[in-house]
Amino acid sequence: MQGTTGTSSQPTGTYPPTDRTVPTRSPERAAYDKELVHAILDEGYVCHLGFVRDGAPVVLPTLYGRVGERLYVHGSTGSRPLRMTGAADPGLPVCLTVTHVDALVLARSAFHHSINYRSVVVHGTAYEVTDPEERRTALDALVEHVVPGRSHDSRPANKKELAATAVIRLDLNEVSAKLRTGGVNDEPEDLSLPHWAGLVPLRKGYDAPVADPALAPGTALPDYLSAG
Amino acid sequence: MQGTTGTSSQPTGTYPPTDRTVPTRSPERAAYDKELVHAILDEGYVCHLGFVRDGAPVVLPTLYGRVGERLYVHGSTGSRPLRMTGAADPGLPVCLTVTHVDALVLARSAFHHSINYRSVVVHGTAYEVTDPEERRTALDALVEHVVPGRSHDSRPANKKELAATAVIRLDLNEVSAKLRTGGVNDEPEDLSLPHWAGLVPLRKGYDAPVADPALAPGTALPDYLSAG
Numbered sequence: 001m002q003g004t005t006g007t008s009s010q011p012t013g014t015y016p017p018t019d020r021t022v023p024t025r026s027p028e029r030a031a032y033d034k035e036l037v038h039a040i041l042d043e044g045y046v047c048h049l050g051f052v053r054d055g056a057p058v059v060l061p062t063l064y065g066r067v068g069e070r071l072y073v074h075g076s077t078g079s080r081p082l083r084m085t086g087a088a089d090p091g092l093p094v095c096l097t098v099t100h101v102d103a104l105v106l107a108r109s110a111f112h113h114s115i116n117y118r119s120v121v122v123h124g125t126a127y128e129v130t131d132p133e134e135r136r137t138a139l140d141a142l143v144e145h146v147v148p149g150r151s152h153d154s155r156p157a158n159k160k161e162l163a164a165t166a167v168i169r170l171d172l173n174e175v176s177a178k179l180r181t182g183g184v185n186d187e188p189e190d191l192s193l194p195h196w197a198g199l200v201p202l203r204k205g206y207d208a209p210v211a212d213p214a215l216a217p218g219t220a221l222p223d224y225l226s227a228g
Numbered sequence: 229m230q231g232t233t234g235t236s237s238q239p240t241g242t243y244p245p246t247d248r249t250v251p252t253r254s255p256e257r258a259a260y261d262k263e264l265v266h267a268i269l270d271e272g273y274v275c276h277l278g279f280v281r282d283g284a285p286v287v288l289p290t291l292y293g294r295v296g297e298r299l300y301v302h303g304s305t306g307s308r309p310l311r312m313t314g315a316a317d318p319g320l321p322v323c324l325t326v327t328h329v330d331a332l333v334l335a336r337s338a339f340h341h342s343i344n345y346r347s348v349v350v351h352g353t354a355y356e357v358t359d360p361e362e363r364r365t366a367l368d369a370l371v372e373h374v375v376p377g378r379s380h381d382s383r384p385a386n387k388k389e390l391a392a393t394a395v396i397r398l399d400l401n402e403v404s405a406k407l408r409t410g411g412v413n414d415e416p417e418d419l420s421l422p423h424w425a426g427l428v429p430l431r432k433g434y435d436a437p438v439a440d441p442a443l444a445p446g447t448a449l450p451d452y453l454s455a456g
Contacts, residue, residue: 024306025304046329046343048278048325050276050278052284055280056248057321057322059276059349061276078252109382109383110368110383111389140338146334146341150334154341155338183440193383194446196381200375210429211425211426212411212414212426218422219422225334
C-alpha cells in the first residue's frame with residue numbers, strides 16, 4: 001500500500017555529499033541517489049526526529065509525509081518540538097532518520113553478526129508551515145503516506161482541527177541513504193566452523209484489516225486496502 | 229526469537245518521571261513501568277541514537293543490547309559517535325529511542341488517522357566501556373539481542389576484533405514508554421460517514437531462514453531459529 005506518495009514526477013540525480021553525510025566507516029554503504037532515498041522514505045511509517053533542547057539531544061518517533069523534495073511532520077500546536085519552530089523563529093535544526101530492518105545476518109563469528117537494513121538520514125532546518133494551501137497539501141501527504149488513496153476517502157480537517165495542528169517542513173538537501181544488503185561476510189578461516197550461518201528475513205506486509213465495530217451499515221472494505 | 233535478553237531477574241517498580249519524560253500532550257499514553265519498558269526494548273532490533281555534534285542533532289540507527297538496567301551500543305572505534313565517548317571524556321549526552329509500529333489506524337476523519345505504536349525514549353549520558361569483562365558481557369548481549377541463544381553458537385571475538393570494537397553504555401534512569409493501543413477515536417458526529425474505518429495490523433515475524441551457500445556440510449538449522 002506504500003510507495004506512491006509524491007512520486008508523480010521521477011526524481012533524477014543525487015544529493016551532493018557533505019561532511020555530515022559521508023560516513024567515516026563503511027562508506028561503500030552510503031548512497032545519495034534521489035530515487036533510492038525517496039523509495040526508502042516512502043516505505044516507512046515513522047521517522048525518528050532529532051533536535052536539541054537545552055543543549056541535550058531529543059529523539060521522538062513521528063509520522064511524516066513527502067511531497068517531492070520536501071518532508072512534512074505534524075503535531076499538536078502544544079507539542080514541544082513544534083513549539084520550537086514558530087514562523088518568527090530562525091527554524092529548528094533537526095536530523096530526521098528513517099530505517100527499515102530487512103533481515104538478521106547470522107555469521108559464524110560473533111563479530112560479523114549484522115542486519116540488512118536501509119536507512120535515510122536527513123540533516124537540515126525545520127520551519128513551521130503557515131501558508132494555508134501548503135498546510136492542506138502537507139496534511140493530505142501525511143494521510144496518503146500511511147495509505148495511498150486515503151486522503152480522498154476521509155473527512156478533511158475542519159477549522160478547529162486545522163487550528164490545533166502545527167505542520168513543519170524539512171527540505172531534502174543534505175541527505176544520504178545507508179544500506180547493508182547481501183549475505184554473510186565471514187572470515188575465510190571461519191567458513192568451516194560448525195555454526196549455522198545465513199539470513200533470517202523479517203516478514204513484511206499487513207494482516208487482515210479489522211473494521212471498527214461502529215462502521216456505517218453497508219460500508220465495504222475499500223480497494224486500496226484489499227490489495228494490501 | 230526475541231525477548232529473553234537480560235530478563236533473568238524480574239524488574240519491579242517504575243522509572244521516576246522527569247521534566248523530559250512527561251509529555252506535554254497525551255500524557256495518558258506515557259508509562260514508566262520497568263517491565264513494560266524492558267519488553268519494548270527487548271523486542272526491537274534497531275534503536276535510534278541521538279547526540280549533538282557541532283551544535284546540531286544527529287540521529288543514527290544502530291543495534292543495541294540490554295543487561296538489566298543497562299543498554300549497550302557498539303561500533304567501530306573509528307565511528308564518530310563512539311569517538312565522542314572516550315574514557316577520558318565526561319561522557320556523551322544521548323537520547324536513545326526504540327519504536328514498534330503495530331497497526332495503522334484509519335479514522336473516518338483525516339485528523340484522527342494515527343498508528344498504534346509502542347516506543348521507549350531513554351535520556352542520559354553514554355560512557356565508553358573499558359573493563360574487559362563488561363565489554364564481553366555487552367558484546368554477548370548485543371548478539372543475544374538479535375537472536376537469543378546465538379552467543380553460545382558462534383565464534384567469540386578475537387583480540388583483533390575486540391581492539392576494533394568500541395562499546396558504550398547507557399544506564400536506564402530517565403526513561404519513558406509511550407503507547408497508542410486500541411481502535412479508532414472518531415468524533416461522534418462522524419460515525420455515520422460512509423468511510424471505512426478500522427485497524428490495519430502490521431505483520432510481524434520472520435520468513436524462512438536462508439542458509440549461507442558455504443555452510444559446512446551437515447550443519448543443521450539450530451532449534452533457536454526453527455522455532456521462530
